[in-house]
Amino acid sequence: MAVHAHPDDESSKGAATTAKYAAEGNDVMVVSLTGGERGSILNPAMDVPGILDRIEDVRREEMAAAAKALGVQHRWLGFVDSGLPEGDPLPPLPEGSFATVELEEATEALVRLVREFRPHVMTTYDENGGYPHPDHIMCHKVSMAAFEAAGDPQRYPDAGEPWTPLKLYYNHGFSLQRVETFAEEYSRTGEPFPMQDWMENIRRRVAEHGDVMSRVTTQIDCGKYFPQRDEALRAHATQIDPNGMFFAIPLEMQQRLWPTEEFELAKTRVRTAIPETDLFAGVLEAAEVQDVTR
Numbered sequence: 001m002a003v004h005a006h007p008d009d010e011s012s013k014g015a016a017t018t019a020k021y022a023a024e025g026n027d028v029m030v031v032s033l034t035g036g037e038r039g040s041i042l043n044p045a046m047d048v049p050g051i052l053d054r055i056e057d058v059r060r061e062e063m064a065a066a067a068k069a070l071g072v073q074h075r076w077l078g079f080v081d082s083g084l085p086e087g088d089p090l091p092p093l094p095e096g097s098f099a100t101v102e103l104e105e106a107t108e109a110l111v112r113l114v115r116e117f118r119p120h121v122m123t124t125y126d127e128n129g130g131y132p133h134p135d136h137i138m139c140h141k142v143s144m145a146a147f148e149a150a151g152d153p154q155r156y157p158d159a160g161e162p163w164t165p166l167k168l169y170y171n172h173g174f175s176l177q178r179v180e181t182f183a184e185e186y187s188r189t190g191e192p193f194p195m196q197d198w199m200e201n202i203r204r205r206v207a208e209h210g211d212v213m214s215r216v217t218t219q220i221d222c223g224k225y226f227p228q229r230d231e232a233l234r235a236h237a238t239q240i241d242p243n244g245m246f247f248a249i250p251l252e253m254q255q256r257l258w259p260t261e262e263f264e265l266a267k268t269r270v271r272t273a274i275p276e277t278d279l280f281a282g283v284l285e286a287a288e289v290q291d292v293t294r
């Protein structure tokens with residue numbers, strides 16, 4: 001179960017990993033906590049009359065196409081996008097939006113879905129939200145709380161039969177090492193590097209928070225699924241510019257130089273050895289033990 005704040009996050013964070021596990025026959029579910037109602041139109045080609053008026057429907061259609069591209073199941077949790085507050089001082093969050101909801105209420109909604117879908121592994125964002133959007137920070141808090149509560153019969157007794165997920169990961173997409181690897185390849189050929197601004201952004205983040213690679217415990221080899229990731233990204237046509245940064249590096253170069261996605265094992269109830277190359281490492285063994293002792 002991959003828990004995300006907005007439709008399109010599932011296609012930019014750990015997307016190829018979900019496609020891989022789905023293709024290998026696992027049940028994979030993406031959960032969008034909000035409807036992404038406050039996302040602005042970031043693709044100039046989609047900034048045309050008739051789109052913004054029905055943005056909620058448009059984003060539902062986009063999400064359905066993205067889930068299809070990844071081969072995953074998808075569910076909405078039904079909370080309302082908080083938007084990215086801008087200005088100094090920051091304006092208050094819109095009333096009733098996801099980041100203003102009581103943690104208990106949001107957690108119960110996710111616990112209900114965890115108990116229904118019964119995932120062995122969950123993914124979410126780290127305590128910084130991956131990037132500082134209030135909905136991403138809230139996504140982190142709700143996922144942590146649901147991971148703890150879902151298996152406890154005392155918690156949310158009306159939200160279904162208890163189910164204990166075994167592992168919880170953070171997505172780590174913004175690796176400086178990855179971007180620098182591509183930059184080196186461009187400097188070898190003398191071509192201008194199309195992600196220069198992005199690399200500077202990440203350098204600033206690294207100066208503040210440290211490099212995510214120091215936190216990564218688990219790398220998933222999923223280059224084969226990068227085309228599906230890109231198709232899912234393109235499905236979010238209002239949010240993703242097909243001429244933008246996400247598509248700047250040729251697929252072949254990404255598959256050759258950095259064919260993995262990065263995760264941090266944040267919680268585990270099974271034994272595993274770090275570094276890992278499989279989100280399910282230790283899970284099958286634990287399930288067998290459960291079978292034997294049942």
Ligand SMILES: [Zn+2]
Pocket residue numbers: 005006009133136
């Ligand atoms: Zn988001």
